[in-house]
Amino acid sequence: MTAKDQAEVVLRLSNITKRFGSLTANDAVSFDLARGEVIALLGENGAGKTTLMNILFGQYTADEGSVEVLGRALPPGNPRAALDAGVGMVHQHFTLAGNLTVWENIVLGAQGLGGLSLRAGAVRARIRALSERFHLRVDPDAKVGKLTVGERQRVEILKALYRDARILILDEPTAVLTPQEADALFGTLREAVAAGLSLVFISHKLHEVMALADRVVVLRHGKLVAERAVTDTSREELAALMVGAEVTTPEFQMHAGGAPLLSLHAVHAPGLNGVTLDLCAGQITGLAGVSGNGQGALSDLISGLISPTSGEMTVTGQPVQTWSPRTAIGRGIARIPEDRHKTGTIADFDLTENAILETYATEFSRGGWMDWGRARAHTEALIATYDVRCPGPDTRIRLLSGGNMQKLILGRVLETGPMIILANQPVRGLDIGAVNYVHRRLDEARLGGAAVLLISEDLDEIMRLSDVIHVMSEGRLSPGFARGTKTPAELGQWMAGDGFDAVA
Amino acid sequence: MDILDILLSASFWAAAIRIASPLIFATIGELICERAGVLNLGIEGIMVAGAFAGWIAVWAGLPLWGGVAVAMLTGMALGFVHAVLSVPFGLSQHVVGVGLTLLATALTFYTYRVVLPEVSSPPKIEAFQALPIPLLSDIPILGPALFAQTPLTYAAFILVALVAWVLYRTPLGLAVRAAGESPAAVAAQGLSVTVIRMGAVMVGSGFMAVGGAFLTLSAFDSFFFEMVNGRGWICIALVVFGAWKPGKALLGAVLFAAFDAFQIRLQQTGVGQVLPYQVFLMMPYILSILALVIMSRRAEVPAALMVPFNKGER
Numbered sequence: 001m002t003a004k005d006q007a008e009v010v011l012r013l014s015n016i017t018k019r020f021g022s023l024t025a026n027d028a029v030s031f032d033l034a035r036g037e038v039i040a041l042l043g044e045n046g047a048g049k050t051t052l053m054n055i056l057f058g059q060y061t062a063d064e065g066s067v068e069v070l071g072r073a074l075p076p077g078n079p080r081a082a083l084d085a086g087v088g089m090v091h092q093h094f095t096l097a098g099n100l101t102v103w104e105n106i107v108l109g110a111q112g113l114g115g116l117s118l119r120a121g122a123v124r125a126r127i128r129a130l131s132e133r134f135h136l137r138v139d140p141d142a143k144v145g146k147l148t149v150g151e152r153q154r155v156e157i158l159k160a161l162y163r164d165a166r167i168l169i170l171d172e173p174t175a176v177l178t179p180q181e182a183d184a185l186f187g188t189l190r191e192a193v194a195a196g197l198s199l200v201f202i203s204h205k206l207h208e209v210m211a212l213a214d215r216v217v218v219l220r221h222g223k224l225v226a227e228r229a230v231t232d233t234s235r236e237e238l239a240a241l242m243v244g245a246e247v248t249t250p251e252f253q254m255h256a257g258g259a260p261l262l263s264l265h266a267v268h269a270p271g272l273n274g275v276t277l278d279l280c281a282g283q284i285t286g287l288a289g290v291s292g293n294g295q296g297a298l299s300d301l302i303s304g305l306i307s308p309t310s311g312e313m314t315v316t317g318q319p320v321q322t323w324s325p326r327t328a329i330g331r332g333i334a335r336i337p338e339d340r341h342k343t344g345t346i347a348d349f350d351l352t353e354n355a356i357l358e359t360y361a362t363e364f365s366r367g368g369w370m371d372w373g374r375a376r377a378h379t380e381a382l383i384a385t386y387d388v389r390c391p392g393p394d395t396r397i398r399l400l401s402g403g404n405m406q407k408l409i410l411g412r413v414l415e416t417g418p419m420i421i422l423a424n425q426p427v428r429g430l431d432i433g434a435v436n437y438v439h440r441r442l443d444e445a446r447l448g449g450a451a452v453l454l455i456s457e458d459l460d461e462i463m464r465l466s467d468v469i470h471v472m473s474e475g476r477l478s479p480g481f482a483r484g485t486k487t488p489a490e491l492g493q494w495m496a497g498d499g500f501d502a503v504a
Numbered sequence: 505m506d507i508l509d510i511l512l513s514a515s516f517w518a519a520a521i522r523i524a525s526p527l528i529f530a531t532i533g534e535l536i537c538e539r540a541g542v543l544n545l546g547i548e549g550i551m552v553a554g555a556f557a558g559w560i561a562v563w564a565g566l567p568l569w570g571g572v573a574v575a576m577l578t579g580m581a582l583g584f585v586h587a588v589l590s591v592p593f594g595l596s597q598h599v600v601g602v603g604l605t606l607l608a609t610a611l612t613f614y615t616y617r618v619v620l621p622e623v624s625s626p627p628k629i630e631a632f633q634a635l636p637i638p639l640l641s642d643i644p645i646l647g648p649a650l651f652a653q654t655p656l657t658y659a660a661f662i663l664v665a666l667v668a669w670v671l672y673r674t675p676l677g678l679a680v681r682a683a684g685e686s687p688a689a690v691a692a693q694g695l696s697v698t699v700i701r702m703g704a705v706m707v708g709s710g711f712m713a714v715g716g717a718f719l720t721l722s723a724f725d726s727f728f729f730e731m732v733n734g735r736g737w738i739c740i741a742l743v744v745f746g747a748w749k750p751g752k753a754l755l756g757a758v759l760f761a762a763f764d765a766f767q768i769r770l771q772q773t774g775v776g777q778v779l780p781y782q783v784f785l786m787m788p789y790i791l792s793i794l795a796l797v798i799m800s801r802r803a804e805v806p807a808a809l810m811v812p813f814n815k816g817e818r
Binding site: 058059078079080081082083089091093095096097098099100104105107108109110111112113114115116117118120 | 673678679682688689691692693694695804806807
């Protein structure tokens with residue numbers, strides 16, 4: 001028992017249960033939050049963390065249980081009441097209007113709707129004072145749409161502070177930040193705690209949890225499975241609690257590359273600024289960087305959606321003349337798209353149709369007629385080989401979980417025996433089991449001689465898997481660094497744009 | 505030169521402002537709807553209904569401002585139909601809007617025949633008279649153009665200022681704009697996107713109907729079926745032209761009206777003897793399209809325009 005037990009309880013969740021149809025997202029979850037305390041809510045995807053916080057914030061209504069803030073029960077399903085009681089939430093997907101200014105976004109809803117004036121001057125002054133006090137530097141008159149992701153998050157936090165939030169909920173706050181930005185955020189949060197705020201933050205990054213939290217609440221399949229003081233636990237124990245079993249993170253050997261299968265030399269294209277890159281046979285090349293810095297353009301270029309405007313591009317030894325997705329596939333380039341819902345699959349097509357999206361014309365048709373028998377057999381083989389959990393090949397793919405969808409895409413990609421694999425955020429949103437599975441498969445493809453380009457915002461992932469690491473910033477590509485020659489902080493500086501000028 | 509004479513005559517500018525007035529009402533109405541995220545294609549029908557409702561109310565004995573109020577309420581009622589279908593039900597705003605235009609137009613015809621079964625030509629009413637403002641109306645050109653109009657025209661200009669104030673200076677206006685930009689941001693503040701959007705559509709539709717009523721109560725003193733004549737569609741374009749800003753939309757409405765007033769006068773000059781009159785009728789539309797192309801380049805469309813919002817969906 002620690003001194004925290006005597007501290008005032010500001011938030012009490014009692015027996016929260018929430019069901020979506022047959023799925024129980026939260027199963028009788030209870031915990032307390034004390035003044036000035038930081039609780040990390042830890043769990044895999046689908047463990048019910050976000051659902052729980054949405055109930056607390058009044059966006060969902062719990063089927064059972066109650067939420068008390070400062071000793072008073074919150075009426076269920078009423079975000080207004082939660083805000084008035086002093087609960088502020090920073091959503092994972094920011095709720096900001098891009099065409100409005102920072103101060104407009106912050107003051108939205110904070111004054112009621114009856115007023116005759118927004119008193120813009122006073123609002124700006126208050127925002128400036130809060131920015132200064134909590135080191136959340138942002139221009140109140142800037143349009144939110146023009147801000148970086150890190151700045152937008154500051155606006156979200158300011159929004160909560162502006163309303164005198166006593167309890168701040170942050171849903172995966174570092175998912176979109178560079179390591180430096182994440183450090184700055186933690187600095188701000190520590191100050192907020194020192195000023196008497198209490199925090200709940202959702203994460204599945206163990207090092208963050210250990211760095212910031214006082215106490216960890218672990219959710220698994222909607223149940224609260226453990227509560228630990230950070231001082232009494234370890235990353236290994238937390239990982240095991242989260243997954244429900246001992247987790248062994250696979251180690252990946254480094255490999256010397258073979259011949260370059262895809263080479264870019266001083267390539268310019270919309271979003272790319274003089275990129276020089278070699279993807280070598282038998283190597284995984286990692287591409288780190290904050291999203292929106294040209295990774296999308298590079299990925300579009302390699303998959304044939306855009307062509308170079310200048311510079312040289314060589315694929316499997318031959319210079320590229322005309323470049324389209326069709327020629328890219330023809331040259332043995334296979335893609336795991338960044339967004340498996342939007343571009344990776346067609347949601348209302350069944351598994352068979354999705355499995356043959358790239359090869360239906362060449363492999364699964366005869367004389368202009370579809371050969372559905374072969375397509376179905378092929379899909380059944382994929383389902384078995386890649387362990388896709390599903391009712392069968394006729395299931396619409398939208399009904400699959402993210403992990404299973406990604407396994408099918410992975411199968412579609414790898415079964416063609418590609419020379420070059422473009423893996424754009426291949427494990428985003430997957431749980432640890434699925435992550436390890438995808439990583440092992442990519443590693444096998446590398447051992448089979450393929451050149452893999454791994455694009456990810458997760459520096460840990462890049463540093464574990466890649467043989468060579470490049471960093472992208474504002475359309476520029478850093479030189480390749482062999483794994484282990486740069487620390488995360490050094491890579492973070494490249495991500496922030498430092499170092500490029502020295503090279504150029 | 506004839507053209508210069510036209511442009512320097514007070515009567516030309518007075519006509520431009522008069523022609524602009526119904527457009528201003530309806531454009532501001534549409535602008536309010538679209539700022540909240542709802543494209544209201546019911547505008548044409550709502551204007552027809554407003555023109556009829558205001559006129560028939562005055563014919564039945566209500567004072568002129570009573571007629572304006574009836575038109576406003578008629579517009580709000582039709583706006584409510586649009587709002588229910590497009591906001592909580594989230595149906596296609598194109599389908600709802602076009603459907604509402606057909607419904608409102610047909611309902612107007614029907615009501616007209618029910619109220620006036622035996623009439624061959626519609627009865628006249630005592631319309632708004634010009635109300636010159638002392639001193640101001642004596643300013644050369646500007647005076648007769650701006651300050652010798654009917655009260656309803658003054659109301660149109662006051663409305664623009666009022667709506668601009670509400671949109672940019674009040675918490676309510678901010679909430680309306682935010683509902684059109686990011687409904688999720690509004691919902692996260694515990695405000696109801698449904699209420700805000702429905703309210704905006706109803707109020708906006710009310711102003712559209714007043715724009716229609718201007719035709720029967722101020723510009724003219726009777727009601728014809730063809731009198732709205734596509735003005736609603738022009739107002740949709742004027743909102744884009746005005747980049748969803750009240751001031752710029754006002755400018756656009758006056759500009760379009762000036763083209764219209766200009767072509768009427770141009771028909772009577774020497775040029776009018778050479779070219780067929782249809783060419784002149786086309787002029788304002790062609791010039792509007794050109795202006796639209798130039799102006800709308802940099803416009804910031806409300807990000808959530810035509811995007812239905814369902815709470816709890818991601």
